[in-house]
Amino acid sequence: MELKNKKIAIDDFMSERKDVLKTWVTGKDVTNFEDGVKYQSTISADKNFAKKLFEADRDGITLSQPRAGVALIEEHIELLKKLQVECDLLPTTIDAYTRLNRYEEAAVGIQKSVEAGTSKLNGLPVVNHGVAACRHITESLDKPLQIRHGTPDARLLCEISMASGFTSYEGGGISYNIPYAKRVTLEKSIRDWQYCDRVIGLYEENGIRINREPFGPLTGTLIPPFISHTVAIIEGLVALEQGVKSITVGYGQVGNLVQDIAAIRSLRELSHEYFRAYGFEDYELSTVFHQWMGGFPEDESRAAAVISWGAAVAGMSGATKVITKSPHEAFGIPTAEANCQGLRASNQMLNMMRDQKFPPCKDVDLEVELIKREVRAVMKKVLELGNGDIAVGTVRAFEAGVLDIPFAPAMCNSGKMLPIRDNNGAIRVFDAGAVPLPDDVLTMHQDFVAERARVEGREASFQMIIDDINAVSHSKLVGRP
Numbered sequence: 001m002e003l004k005n006k007k008i009a010i011d012d013f014m015s016e017r018k019d020v021l022k023t024w025v026t027g028k029d030v031t032n033f034e035d036g037v038k039y040q041s042t043i044s045a046d047k048n049f050a051k052k053l054f055e056a057d058r059d060g061i062t063l064s065q066p067r068a069g070v071a072l073i074e075e076h077i078e079l080l081k082k083l084q085v086e087c088d089l090l091p092t093t094i095d096a097y098t099r100l101n102r103y104e105e106a107a108v109g110i111q112k113s114v115e116a117g118t119s120k121l122n123g124l125p126v127v128n129h130g131v132a133a134c135r136h137i138t139e140s141l142d143k144p145l146q147i148r149h150g151t152p153d154a155r156l157l158c159e160i161s162m163a164s165g166f167t168s169y170e171g172g173g174i175s176y177n178i179p180y181a182k183r184v185t186l187e188k189s190i191r192d193w194q195y196c197d198r199v200i201g202l203y204e205e206n207g208i209r210i211n212r213e214p215f216g217p218l219t220g221t222l223i224p225p226f227i228s229h230t231v232a233i234i235e236g237l238v239a240l241e242q243g244v245k246s247i248t249v250g251y252g253q254v255g256n257l258v259q260d261i262a263a264i265r266s267l268r269e270l271s272h273e274y275f276r277a278y279g280f281e282d283y284e285l286s287t288v289f290h291q292w293m294g295g296f297p298e299d300e301s302r303a304a305a306v307i308s309w310g311a312a313v314a315g316m317s318g319a320t321k322v323i324t325k326s327p328h329e330a331f332g333i334p335t336a337e338a339n340c341q342g343l344r345a346s347n348q349m350l351n352m353m354r355d356q357k358f359p360p361c362k363d364v365d366l367e368v369e370l371i372k373r374e375v376r377a378v379m380k381k382v383l384e385l386g387n388g389d390i391a392v393g394t395v396r397a398f399e400a401g402v403l404d405i406p407f408a409p410a411m412c413n414s415g416k417m418l419p420i421r422d423n424n425g426a427i428r429v430f431d432a433g434a435v436p437l438p439d440d441v442l443t444m445h446q447d448f449v450a451e452r453a454r455v456e457g458r459e460a461s462f463q464m465i466i467d468d469i470n471a472v473s474h475s476k477l478v479g480r481p
């Protein structure tokens with residue numbers, strides 16, 4: 001199948017759909033697409049994710065959402081009922097087997113969880129449970145629900161989730177491949193995600209608005225804003241082409257206040273710039289700020305400080321949504337209570353930030369302009385490589401190292417671009433690899449890094465990068481010697 005950024009014709013979609021639904025026995029539950037549309041139309045407006053985001057963005061409110069998922073339906077409902085008291089939007093995190101379409105192993109995980117009386121999976125295996133069981137989840141809860149995962153081939157999961165009443169779907173052909181898989185080609189993952197976006201486009205054509213959220217943080221390891229912005233914009237354009245109307249673009253907090261504020265502002269402005277340049281007008285855009293995605297301190301009070309800092313900056317940045325962490329982050333999947341603690345700390349901060357926004361600031365303006373120059377330079381090259389086709393250009397850009405995501409496992413990612421913190425903790429470029437930043441921008445990055453090296457009295461090196469990766473766990477931001 002030749003990849004192109006073109007809306008999938010309905011006949012081709014329906015033909016492919018027959019094969020997708022055969023990939024697991026529960027696919028038969030969604031044979032009739034209209035049944036899913038009918039069910040979605042019974043969901044009250046106050047439980048529609050897209051509507052909640054639209055209203056929050058209009059009103060300048062930052063909503064809170066945790067991550068959460070356990071193996072069994074009743075336990076998952078019990079968990080989400082505790083969380084919904086403390087958050088505005090609910091997740092359903094999918095288990096790792098399902099993310100790799102390994103449904104046989106997910107089935108074993110369900111069985112083991114039943115025998116053990118506790119979850120033996122790191123998320124809910126929605127495909128195995130099927131539509132009827134998952135509709136029980138969406139009917140049992142009072143807040144809008146989103147599927148969060150990390151699936152390169154998320155087609156069947158999408159069909160079952162949407163027919164089950166979830167009203168938002170996270171991921172994308174780049175953001176759920178490069179950080180999550182090793183041997184999946186971008187041609188395949190982008191094409192499979194065009195299918196997912198087409199599913200949501202078809203719900204849209206039937207009057208049901210489903211939100212789509214490219215996965216912003218990528219590897220969550222010192223990601224420069226321009227890298228994650230470029231991926232978010234590309235996935236947004238691909239989704240719009242398939243008929244998606246509600247898009248949330250995202251960003252993973254880096255920890256430097258000026259850069260984080262500038263990142264959210266530039267992400268919103270650049271998304272509008274590219275979406276409109278492509279001729280799209282009737283879409284709803286929102287932004288999501290992910291609290292620190294790197295290593296956390298083990299001490300729960302220190303972890304709570306990291307969480308609170310993330311919530312404060314999310315509120316100051318004017319992000320539409322913040323994804324929260326818990327004081328158990330350094331150890332693994334949080335208990336319900338720990339997840340609720342992260343939400344309460346975050347909500348305290350959001351409430352205290354609600355009446356104020358970050359004041360006009362020259363440094364933020366400069367960082368916004370820098371990020372815009374970087375994104376525009378990379379996007380220009382991606383479009384050149386694709387002869388104007390963003391999907392084809394993306395594949396070729398990764399082949400050429402023009403798009404390069406730090407510390408990613410994917411074999412199709414060149415992994416030559418190296419980030420590093422500057423003396424104020426902002427993320428800069430230590431080695432650009434083949435990423436086509438303008439010479440004067442590259443010089444700026446080199447100067448930022450040289451300043452830190454001088455202050456620390458050591459050469460800028462890979463050791464400095466390692467120190468940065470470990471810094472927050474050791475209660476610092478910059479990995480000082």
Ligand SMILES: CCC[C@H]1O[C@@H](n2cnc3c(N)ncnc32)[C@H](O)[C@@H]1O
Pocket residue numbers: 067068069070093122123325329332333334
């Ligand atoms: C890319 C997402 C990483 C974050 O996603 C959290 N995460 C993963 N799976 C679950 C789960 N089943 N329940 C609650 N949080 C979960 C991790 O803690 C980490 O912060």
